[in-house]
Amino acid sequence: MMIKAIQLLVAVFGVLNLNGIECRKSRILNSFEYTAINCRVHSASIVDFGGVGDGKTDNTKAFQKAVNHLRQYASDGGAQLFVPAGKWLTGSFNLTSHFTLYLQRDALLLASQDVKTWPVVSPLPSYGHGRDAAGGRYISLIFGTNLTDVVITGANGTIDGQGVLWWQQFHKKKLKYTRPYLIEIMHSDKIQISNLTFVNSPSWNVHPVYSSNIIIQGITILAPVTSPNTDGINPDSCTNTRIEDTYIVSGDDCIAVKSGWDEYGIRYGMPTKHLIIRKLTCTSPYSAAIALGSEMSGGIQDVRAQDITAIHTESGVRIKTAIGRGGYVKNVYVKGMNLHTMKWVFWITGNYGSHADTHYDPKALPEIEGINFRDVVAENVTMAGRMQGISGDTFTGICISNVTIGMAKKGKKYPWGCEDVKGISSGVVPRPCNLLVDQGEGIVGMCDIPADSSAIDAMELKKCSYIG
Incomplete structure (x- = not known):
């Protein structure tokens, strides 16, 4: 009924013009406020472009038509596209600069399950290889490249990847290309993804790559814990990223920090740096709350994570x-982890395989240095820590302070395992291995987050409004 009412108003007030759809601020179909990195002068609804929210009609052309039309306002205050309540079936569509995509409460984007309608693009240059197959990859549901000032937000609207079909194809090894993600933004600057729910992604959920100045805030990500490679958020070769107030249940790492794969990542040479993660709640029984790697060949530097809660998560x-x-x-x-029912609290792996191909350089050894943990409480833990470096390539500068770990009844007899690592510890229970040299109690500031502020924290959100 809401959709029909909107369509009627569109007809009455002459909003829809097949030769050129006008974005008039004076016509109030709906209005609300939200916060964003930038506000927009022009507004339109997906209904204006022939969108039908019945869960059956393919809206791919409507979304792309809307974006293509609104692109003209990029230099005139930008534009926002409103998606009202309804079920909006769509294939992949591309975004534009100075643009906001807004999903109203009860708006549901449904990803098309017709694999033939998904375009195939080349592997990322820092990977040189698809993750599921050697060739290319299916483009993401919402995609953008070489953009500036992009906002994807809402009133907790939902994007459903309908991933069961893709998971089945993956398990049967019938995929010719790598599965699509829900959102991928490449080579872009000033990105906001906020106040949305993502469910059942075919693979990774949110993937900013080769980009900078990114805010990901207030999102929920849900997938069956047995679903393959449904990582939550994957900042990849990105600079100045802030992830906060997120809730993730997935079949892989809740947040996976990356920067390219083997010789391709080394050659591309674009690190992930200046990353902030705050107020993360995670459940992933077979993976980590936060993973660094395994594709880290371009480097990862200056990661600050605080207030992390993980329940029934592998590490x-x-x-x-x-x-x-x-x-x-x-x-x-x-700093500040509260963990319940874990296999490992701390896990560093120097023998993680899964190479892109056989051309990697066996002399290319990773440098792991300056890894700091403090103020951690964990309970029902199988093993406190497994620290495994590489022979001839010791991982150094590991610091663990003010940590209390309650072991499970069937926990390991020896709670710590360490080899080819070097570091210090203070106030850790149970006492860590000798390679993490005990410094005694009460050392102020040991292993703490640096006090200097990060540039991404200076990026503030503005109060914006939509007037239909």
């Missing part, structure tokens, strides 16, 4: 790397 923070990766993970600071 709290995991670093995944291997011979042939090259690159580095350094200056990582994690």
Whole structure:
């Protein structure tokens, strides 16, 4: 009924013009406020472009027509596209600069399940290889490249990847290309993704790559815990990213920090740096709350995570790397983790396989340095920590302070395992291995997050409004 009422008003007030749809602020179909990195002068609804929210009609052309039309306002205050309540079936569509996509409460984007309608694009240059197959990859549901000032937000509207079909094809090894993600933004600056729910992604959910100045805030990501590779958020070769107030249940790492794969990532040489993660709640029984790698060949530097809650998750923070990766993970600071029912609290892996191909350089050794954890409470833990470096490539500068770990009744007899690592500890229970040298109690500031502010924290949101 709401959709019909909107369509009637569109007809009455002459909003729809097949030769050129006008965005008149004086016509009030709906109005509301929201926060965004930038506000827009022009507004339109997907209904204006022939969109039908019945869950059956294919709206791919409507979405792309809307974006293409609104592109003209990029230099005139930008434009916002409103998606009202309804079920909006769509295939992949591209975004434009100085643009906001807004999903109203009870708006549901449904990803098309017709695999033939998904365009195929080349592998990322820093990967050189698809994740599921050697060839290309299906483009993401919502995609953008070489953009500036993009906002994808809503009143907790939902994007449903309808991933069961893709998961089945993956398990049967019938995929010719890598599965699509729900959102991928490439080579772009000033990105906001907020106040939305993502469910049942075919693979990764949110993937900013080769981009900068990114805010991901107030989102919920849900997938069956057995679904393959449904990572929550994957900042990949990005600079200045802030992820906060997120709730994730997934079949893979809740947040996976990446920067390219083996020789391709080394050659591309674009690190992920200046990343902030705050107020994350995660459940993933077979993966980590926060993973660094395994594709980290371009480097990962200056990661600050705080106020992390993980329940029934395989590990709290995991670093995944291997011979042939090259690159580095350094200056990582994690403060304030509350963990319940874990296999490992701390897990560093220097033998993580899964190479892009056989051409990686066996002399390309990763540098792992300056990994800091403090103020951690965990209970029902099988093993406190497994710290495994690489022979001849010791992982150094590991610091663990003020940590209390309650072991499970069937926990390991020896709660710590360490090899080829070097670091210090203070106030850790149970006492860590000798390679993490005990510094005694009460050392102020040990392993703490640096006090200097990050540039992304200076990026404030404005109060914006939509007037239909």
